[in-house]
Amino acid sequence: MAMVKTPQPTSRRGFLTRLWIGLGVVAFLQILATTVLSLLSGRKRSQTGQDQIIEVGKLSDFPPGSVTFIALGHLYLCHLDTGGFLAISRKCTHLGCAIPWVTERKQFECPCHASVFDITGKVLKSPAPRALDLYPISFKRNQVTINIGKSIKRSTFKTEQLAHPQELS
Amino acid sequence: MTSHFLLHFRPKRIPKDALRFTLTWGLGGMAALMIVQQLFSGVLLGFFYEPHPVQAYESVQHIQSKVFLGQLLRNLHHWTGHALVIVVFLHMLRVFVSAAFYPPRHWNWLVGLGLGLLVLIANFSGYLLPWDQLSYWAVTIAISMLGYIPVLGMGLQNIIRGGEELGAATLQLFYTIHTTLIPLALALLMVYHFWFVRRAGGVLLSPAKKENTVETTKREYVSFAPELLVREIAFAAMVSCALLLFSMLVNAPLGNIANPALTPAAVKAPWYFLGAQELLLHVPAVFAVFVVPLVLVLFLGLIPFVGQKNGEPSPLVKFLFYGTLALLVGLTITGIWFRGPGMQLVWPW
Ligand code: FES
Numbered sequence: 001m002a003m004v005k006t007p008q009p010t011s012r013r014g015f016l017t018r019l020w021i022g023l024g025v026v027a028f029l030q031i032l033a034t035t036v037l038s039l040l041s042g043r044k045r046s047q048t049g050q051d052q053i054i055e056v057g058k059l060s061d062f063p064p065g066s067v068t069f070i071a072l073g074h075l076y077l078c079h080l081d082t083g084g085f086l087a088i089s090r091k092c093t094h095l096g097c098a099i100p101w102v103t104e105r106k107q108f109e110c111p112c113h114a115s116v117f118d119i120t121g122k123v124l125k126s127p128a129p130r131a132l133d134l135y136p137i138s139f140k141r142n143q144v145t146i147n148i149g150k151s152i153k154r155s156t157f158k159t160e161q162l163a164h165p166q167e168l169s
Numbered sequence: 170m171t172s173h174f175l176l177h178f179r180p181k182r183i184p185k186d187a188l189r190f191t192l193t194w195g196l197g198g199m200a201a202l203m204i205v206q207q208l209f210s211g212v213l214l215g216f217f218y219e220p221h222p223v224q225a226y227e228s229v230q231h232i233q234s235k236v237f238l239g240q241l242l243r244n245l246h247h248w249t250g251h252a253l254v255i256v257v258f259l260h261m262l263r264v265f266v267s268a269a270f271y272p273p274r275h276w277n278w279l280v281g282l283g284l285g286l287l288v289l290i291a292n293f294s295g296y297l298l299p300w301d302q303l304s305y306w307a308v309t310i311a312i313s314m315l316g317y318i319p320v321l322g323m324g325l326q327n328i329i330r331g332g333e334e335l336g337a338a339t340l341q342l343f344y345t346i347h348t349t350l351i352p353l354a355l356a357l358l359m360v361y362h363f364w365f366v367r368r369a370g371g372v373l374l375s376p377a378k379k380e381n382t383v384e385t386t387k388r389e390y391v392s393f394a395p396e397l398l399v400r401e402i403a404f405a406a407m408v409s410c411a412l413l414l415f416s417m418l419v420n421a422p423l424g425n426i427a428n429p430a431l432t433p434a435a436v437k438a439p440w441y442f443l444g445a446q447e448l449l450l451h452v453p454a455v456f457a458v459f460v461v462p463l464v465l466v467l468f469l470g471l472i473p474f475v476g477q478k479n480g481e482p483s484p485l486v487k488f489l490f491y492g493t494l495a496l497l498v499g500l501t502i503t504g505i506w507f508r509g510p511g512m513q514l515v516w517p518w
Contacts, residue, residue, distance in 0.1 A: 040328070071430065074430070090430075095438075096310060097306065098429065098430055098431060111433070111436070112306075112432060
């Protein structure tokens with residue numbers, strides 16, 4: 001038996017109910033949007049993306065083979081034996097713990113889940129999924145400056161990531 | 170007026186069977202009591218707490234050393250918060266065992282899941298507030314887990330932290346959520362949860378298949394007051410006493426002040442996330458922090474709507490439910506007690 005669908009006229013009551021529900025949803029969305037927008041705009045202070053250049057010292061302060069912790073930038077400035085600088089974030093790429101540089105073994109060792117990284121930030125032992133983040137380095141006259149506003153994600157170490165003072169000075 | 174209001178939640182007369190303690194083990198009531206208690210102790214703590222990185226830690230110290238009964242107050246809030254997570258979990262387990270989530274109770278199961286989630290968020294957002302090494306790094310790890318969610322993860326992480334690392338912005342967000350949004354949402358949903366139980370005819374007396382056949386006229390009825398009321402008051406007093414006693418004996422931990430430059434050894438996420446953290450060591454990250462939790466929540470949400478057999482979950486649903494829970498509990502226990510520094514497997518003794 002075929003069913004014949006007759007269009008049901010909406011009663012006034014039904015229409016009003018739907019109207020109220022609709023208005024309620026709109027009101028909720030408004031509140032949600034306002035909240036999200038205000039959160040996004042108001043809490044930008046420590047947001048990344050903007051340049052934030054810090055001077056960390058003279059070139060001669062960082063001899064080849066040295067790893068220096070730069071407290072202000074939460075990073076390590078590494079000068080490789082083979083030449084070239086890297087500004088390496090101290091934040092473990094696994095779950096964000098702060099990694100200390102262990103001088104005796106010349107590597108970064110995470111206290112949380114035992115990830116190990118070499119002086120270039122490359123993963124030597126998982127669970128860390130990728131190499132430690134980098135920050136751009138530049139050399140102005142004899143000064144080393146680092147842009148701590150821009151962190152660079154990378155999967156592993158490549159020689160082109162190294163910053164060389166002679167090229168620029 | 171008051172009695173009219175209360176009648177929305179409790180009828181004047183209730184079936185005698187509803188008095189049986191093993192019907193519910195008092196878990197839902199216990200959770201409600203604890204939530205109300207948290208509201209009160211939370212307000213008292215709020216009088217002294219300052220949500221800013223350095224002051225936060227000092228104000229917690231102040232509460233513990235200077236405020237009258239402050240240490241006890243903080244202990245109570247701390248331990249009740251953790252116990253609440255367990256009680257809510259057990260409550261859900263009990264409701265599943267007695268299959269009390271089929272229509273007309275199906276929506277209330279979803280409300281209950283929402284409440285459970287809120288309790289988790291409440292605990293997690295409160296976790297950071299003392300701003301000591303423990304809380305700082307536990308929350309760091311937990312938020313970092315979000316980073317493994319595809320596409321949205323990194324952005325979400327930065328919004329929650331308000332930057333690359335935990336700081337004043339994070340603390341303020343957590344504080345506001347913990348002290349306004351969560352209590353409000355909990356209170357509203359809780360009222361709804363209780364009212365819904367009442368509307369569905371009180372607690373489920375026996376699995377649905379039998380309930381329909383027993384003639385309701387044959388049932389013996391007793392009056393709510395005093396029969397059920399005294400039992401509830403006695404039980405509430407017992408639970409409160411137990412929490413108070415525990416809080417008098419065991420202090421809530423407070424480590425050194427948070428130091429973003431130094432991660433203490435053997436730091437872990439809050440214990441209820443250790444299941445996920447443990448999973449993270451065994452399966453690809455996307456699964457551990459995204460796929461598995463999502464599937465779990467969806468599965469729990471769908472339970473009232475699928476696989477029903479004579480008012481009971483089908484064997485498959487039961488198998489999946491108990492299997493998942495066993496796995497979750499197993500992983501969590503491993504994460505809590507069997508992982509030492511550097512996530513090495515260790516014996517807890
Ligand atoms: S946070 Fe470094 S290994 Fe997990």
